Amino acid sequence: MATLKELAQVNERFVGGHRLCAGCGHGISVRMVLNALDNDEHVVVGCATGCLEVASTIYPYTAWNCSFIHNAFENAGATISGVEAAYKSLKKQGKIKEDIKFVAFGGDGGTYDIGLQSLSGAMERGHNMVYVCLDNGAYMNTGIQRSSATPLGADTTTSPAGTVVPGKQQPRKDLAAVMAAHNIPYVAQTAISSWQDVHKKAKKAFEVDGPAFINILSPCPRGWRYNTPDIVELVKIAVETRFWPLFEVENGKWKLNKKPKKYVPIEEFLKPQGRFRHLFAPGNEHIIKRIQEEVDQRWLALLERCGEKPELPPR
Amino acid sequence: MTPFNRNFGQGRSREGITPDMNWRELTKAGNIYEPGNANTYETGDWRTIRPMWNEERCIHCLICWRYCPDASIFSTDGKFDGFDYKHCKGCGICANVCPTHAIDMISEDEIDEQKEARENEE
Numbered sequence A: 001m002a003t004l005k006e007l008a009q010v011n012e013r014f015v016g017g018h019r020l021c022a023g024c025g026h027g028i029s030v031r032m033v034l035n036a037l038d039n040d041e042h043v044v045v046g047c048a049t050g051c052l053e054v055a056s057t058i059y060p061y062t063a064w065n066c067s068f069i070h071n072a073f074e075n076a077g078a079t080i081s082g083v084e085a086a087y088k089s090l091k092k093q094g095k096i097k098e099d100i101k102f103v104a105f106g107g108d109g110g111t112y113d114i115g116l117q118s119l120s121g122a123m124e125r126g127h128n129m130v131y132v133c134l135d136n137g138a139y140m141n142t143g144i145q146r147s148s149a150t151p152l153g154a155d156t157t158t159s160p161a162g163t164v165v166p167g168k169q170q171p172r173k174d175l176a177a178v179m180a181a182h183n184i185p186y187v188a189q190t191a192i193s194s195w196q197d198v199h200k201k202a203k204k205a206f207e208v209d210g211p212a213f214i215n216i217l218s219p220c221p222r223g224w225r226y227n228t229p230d231i232v233e234l235v236k237i238a239v240e241t242r243f244w245p246l247f248e249v250e251n252g253k254w255k256l257n258k259k260p261k262k263y264v265p266i267e268e269f270l271k272p273q274g275r276f277r278h279l280f281a282p283g284n285e286h287i288i289k290r291i292q293e294e295v296d297q298r299w300l301a302l303l304e305r306c307g308e309k310p311e312l313p314p315r
Numbered sequence B: 001m002t003p004f005n006r007n008f009g010q011g012r013s014r015e016g017i018t019p020d021m022n023w024r025e026l027t028k029a030g031n032i033y034e035p036g037n038a039n040t041y042e043t044g045d046w047r048t049i050r051p052m053w054n055e056e057r058c059i060h061c062l063i064c065w066r067y068c069p070d071a072s073i074f075s076t077d078g079k080f081d082g083f084d085y086k087h088c089k090g091c092g093i094c095a096n097v098c099p100t101h102a103i104d105m106i107s108e109d110e111i112d113e114q115k116e117a118r119e120n121e122e
């Protein structure tokens, strides 16, 4: 495992001057993922439309200190897999000598929802590429609309908390499990609270022969309405409350990477965020209860998949 | 007008792109030929609070460097080497993750006021 001293000497592939909001999780996530590549490795990046793509490629500027290909909202998987296929052909013909890595970044809207078919196709065809989903649980770039990654109970502009509905009424789609069902060599879920975890998983994803998928929790201070400097603490709480478990699926084998020792109630994750504030008003206790049940049930299912004893940490 | 992008491409303009150009003069397909040129665009004036480094407390762990969303912490030979105030947006994350509290966030207004006061004295 490389140290930060070593990693800080690797070329910065996502540079300052991009227009992401101050403190946006995407900047941290992308820097960590690309930092797993060595100086002499070539990489081609593509992005689904979303905050990251919009803020990093405002003409005539690019924050990508590497090759970058622009594409639409729904087809990052298709675009990068197409570039990878062209590269393979050129390499076979001897027209390209270098080894090149391919990575697509998509938001949760661009990945869980509108880009799911192009991602699924790319994974199924077995392209040698990495797809990274930056999950901030809503369509942030267009003003915080709910997606299938938005947590149950969250206030968004299309699941507004008010007298009629108390925020989003459905739980999240389990995308990592959907991706694992493609039987690709590598699927992982990670979070920036452990840079080592992100680094290790990004490195593995780039190294495997074939498609790899990584899901990163990437907080949005605007949409989540928490105190911006607290991002790392908040992500840590997401892992400790088991809202965002860290795991990986290597060649079909599920493995849990972190097992919280204590039972930390989900309120700890909800409370610091404005998008959940209404849940703490009298009369909404049942929603928090439902969120907790959902988290517990998913945790038990995950333990079972990982071959661990399905039990909750002691309260 | 000074061009804000040097551009080595096949577009009609080889000198640089300026806001007054029409579409025919821009690069073909909006291509950008200089990787990482966003670095020439400054976001430092977004900042309302400024990270300030306290050298005695710093243990050069580079956790701040790891968590800066704007790649605005310099390091040399694996050691902390100052802030890039041209790009730092003052999010305050570095100050929060620093294990030795070697970074303080100071209001830009206060810094300006102090500077003014000093200039008035002189």
Ligand SMILES: Cc1ncc(C[n+]2csc(CCOP(=O)(O)OP(=O)(O)O)c2C)c(N)n1
Pocket: A048, A049, A050, A051, A052, A072, A073, A074, A106, A107, A108, A109, A110, A111, A134, A136, A138, A139, A140, A141, A142, A147
């Ligand atoms: C086909 C299509 N529909 C809608 C849009 C408008 N649009 C641009 S970005 C975006 C939301 C992106 O959300 P997400 O993928 O979650 O990324 P985030 O901005 O949250 O990081 C939408 C709806 C578009 N660009 N293309």
Ligand code: SF4
Pocket: A019, A020, A021, A023, A024, A025, A026, A051, A055, A136, A140, A141, A219, A220, A221, A222, A223
């Ligand atoms: S709206 Fe949210 S996701 Fe978009 S740039 Fe701002 S903080 Fe990042």
Ligand code: SF4
Pocket: B057, B058, B059, B060, B061, B062, B063, B064, B065, B080, B097, B098, B099, B100, B101, B102, B103
């Ligand atoms: S986190 Fe603090 S101690 Fe570590 S390098 Fe940065 S300023 Fe120094």
Ligand code: SF4
Pocket: A023, B051, B067, B068, B069, B070, B071, B072, B073, B083, B087, B088, B089, B090, B091, B092, B093, B094, B095
């Ligand atoms: S305040 Fe934010 S943008 Fe500025 S150096 Fe610290 S982490 Fe980076």
Ligand SMILES: [Mg+2]
Pocket: A107, A108, A109, A134, A135, A136, A137, A138, A139, A140
């Ligand atoms: Mg999103």
